[in-house]
Amino acid sequence: MDVPLKFCSHCGAAVVTKVPPGDHLPRFVCDACGTVHYKNPLLVLGCVPEWEGRILLCRRAIEPRLGFWTVPAGFMEIGETMQHAARRECHEEAQAEVEIGSLLAVVSVTHAAQVHVMFRASMLTPRYAAGPESLEVRLVEEREIPWEDLAFPSGEFTLRRYFEDRAAGRETHHFTELQHPLKR
Amino acid sequence: MDVPLKFCSHCGAAVVTKVPPGDHLPRFVCDACGTVHYKNPLLVLGCVPEWEGRILLCRRAIEPRLGFWTVPAGFMEIGETMQHAARRECHEEAQAEVEIGSLLAVVSVTHAAQVHVMFRASMLTPRYAAGPESLEVRLVEEREIPWEDLAFPSGEFTLRRYFEDRAAGRETHHFTELQHPLKR
Numbered sequence: 001m002d003v004p005l006k007f008c009s010h011c012g013a014a015v016v017t018k019v020p021p022g023d024h025l026p027r028f029v030c031d032a033c034g035t036v037h038y039k040n041p042l043l044v045l046g047c048v049p050e051w052e053g054r055i056l057l058c059r060r061a062i063e064p065r066l067g068f069w070t071v072p073a074g075f076m077e078i079g080e081t082m083q084h085a086a087r088r089e090c091h092e093e094a095q096a097e098v099e100i101g102s103l104l105a106v107v108s109v110t111h112a113a114q115v116h117v118m119f120r121a122s123m124l125t126p127r128y129a130a131g132p133e134s135l136e137v138r139l140v141e142e143r144e145i146p147w148e149d150l151a152f153p154s155g156e157f158t159l160r161r162y163f164e165d166r167a168a169g170r171e172t173h174h175f176t177e178l179q180h181p182l183k184r
Numbered sequence: 185m186d187v188p189l190k191f192c193s194h195c196g197a198a199v200v201t202k203v204p205p206g207d208h209l210p211r212f213v214c215d216a217c218g219t220v221h222y223k224n225p226l227l228v229l230g231c232v233p234e235w236e237g238r239i240l241l242c243r244r245a246i247e248p249r250l251g252f253w254t255v256p257a258g259f260m261e262i263g264e265t266m267q268h269a270a271r272r273e274c275h276e277e278a279q280a281e282v283e284i285g286s287l288l289a290v291v292s293v294t295h296a297a298q299v300h301v302m303f304r305a306s307m308l309t310p311r312y313a314a315g316p317e318s319l320e321v322r323l324v325e326e327r328e329i330p331w332e333d334l335a336f337p338s339g340e341f342t343l344r345r346y347f348e349d350r351a352a353g354r355e356t357h358h359f360t361e362l363q364h365p366l367k368r
Contacts, residue, residue: 024276078224078294082359
């Protein structure tokens, strides 16, 4: 997602970086055709799928963080709602069918220009399998969560709040900001 | 935001539309340098600023919907959280300082490839004024809301839920999808 913007995608001319009239931030601007190319944060949608008290985790088959564990999540596509995207990602990565439930976590990952939105979810059947982006998928108890081998801090935040809320018998939502990539 | 993607912003070559290996949707792909150019939904952040029971509305000085009324809202920028973006937009459009409160509405505007996220907000002072993108700004009672002259359906959804919740003495959040542009 961090490909530098050098040429105008509309006319092919070289772009410059400057503050357009009436704006307050530098943008990628094409002086040839006048197009302003904005860059904005992207939405990553995911869920915590539950079946009889256990939750579904995927071990990543792709970079970044290949081999580490994550809740099913990925970039929202055009034409989807947030809930559609969360359900689709669960289907793709864990081959599991879920009903999306309440909002759980909103994580502004400012250093990566992303917002991660996570929902609770109920698995409709106990069937699951590794999709093409997963090495393996497991249905685990809370005590089996591989906290040290989670792929992303947003996933850890999501799972911590999930189990806290579940223990307290509530379904609330939680905001946080992650400003720096983890040192690993 | 709907500028057609014809040229590679990385190398300037013409792009083609095709499904990349391992993907399932057509993307803009540069065969010259191999870059895949994704298009994803954008986040629009806004709030309903309140002062002593009245709420703050802006009349738009820019297209689309010039001359119509809206809650302060706009595209989220890189480096911001959702709450930062909502507060900044309120400052820019209504010159008002607010504390962002609870989540109010999440509107998937699928036809426009946007997600509008709206918060409740408390004005810190009764000061406000039209920013460069507003013709005028008003602090209005519920009975004064110009329902017929609102700029966007997401704003109407936001305000309806806001007053319903306030009348019921609760602060909940609401999801909806807007699939079609309004015929006007």
